[in-house]
Amino acid sequence: xxxxxxxxxxxxxxxxxxxxxxxxxxxxxxxxxxxxxxxxxxxxxxxxxxxxxxxxxxxxxxxxxxxxxxxxxxxxxxxxxxxxxxxxxxxxxxxxxxxxxxxxxxxxxxx
Numbered sequence: 001x002x003x004x005x006x007x008x009x010x011x012x013x014x015x016x017x018x019x020x021x022x023x024x025x026x027x028x029x030x031x032x033x034x035x036x037x038x039x040x041x042x043x044x045x046x047x048x049x050x051x052x053x054x055x056x057x058x059x060x061x062x063x064x065x066x067x068x069x070x071x072x073x074x075x076x077x078x079x080x081x082x083x084x085x086x087x088x089x090x091x092x093x094x095x096x097x098x099x100x101x102x103x104x105x106x107x108x109x110x111x
Contacts, residue, residue, distance in 0.1 A: 005071055007043035007079060016043075023103055027091055028063065029083040030103055040074045042067055046084035047068050059084035066097040073101075073110050 007013055020033035035041065045065045046056040063082045074080070089097075102111050 002062065003040055004005055005096065006039060007041045007081065012079075013043050013045070013081060016064055017080055020079070021082070021107075023101055025099065026085065027088045027096065027099065028085055029081075030100070030107075031081040031083070032107070032109060033079050035077055037077065038062050038108045039076055040071050040073065043079075043081045044084070048084050050084055050088070051086075055089065056084070059088050062088070062093040065093040066100050069097065070101060070104065070111055074104060075111055078109065 007016070016033045017031055020031040023030040023032070042064075044060045044067070046059040046063075048056070049057050050056045063084055067080070067082060081102075101110070
């Protein structure tokens with residue numbers, strides 16, 4: 001994910017988690033909130049409920065790989081946080097990409 005499309009500050013991430021709209025799925029939690037900047041910014045997180053460092057990094061890696069091609073299709077001026085859930089373990093990134101696309105389409109966040 002390119003630097004311009006990343007949410008990196010923990011204060012911004014906490015604010016979005018608190019005030020954003022939550023969309024739940026068994027594999028992840030999608031939190032969205034409009035922003036004042038141009039474009040889409042994305043953050044990917046995974047807590048310790050996922051497992052050890054290897055499992056958390058794998059979950060974040062497949063979530064990043066799944067959301068990256070979709071950033072051009074998402075409505076502009078939007079902040080997105082993807083929070084991995086424990087069930088994400090055996091899922092492949094191409095399957096996850098389709099699931100994320102479906103969730104975004106249901107929420108009317110695609111252009």
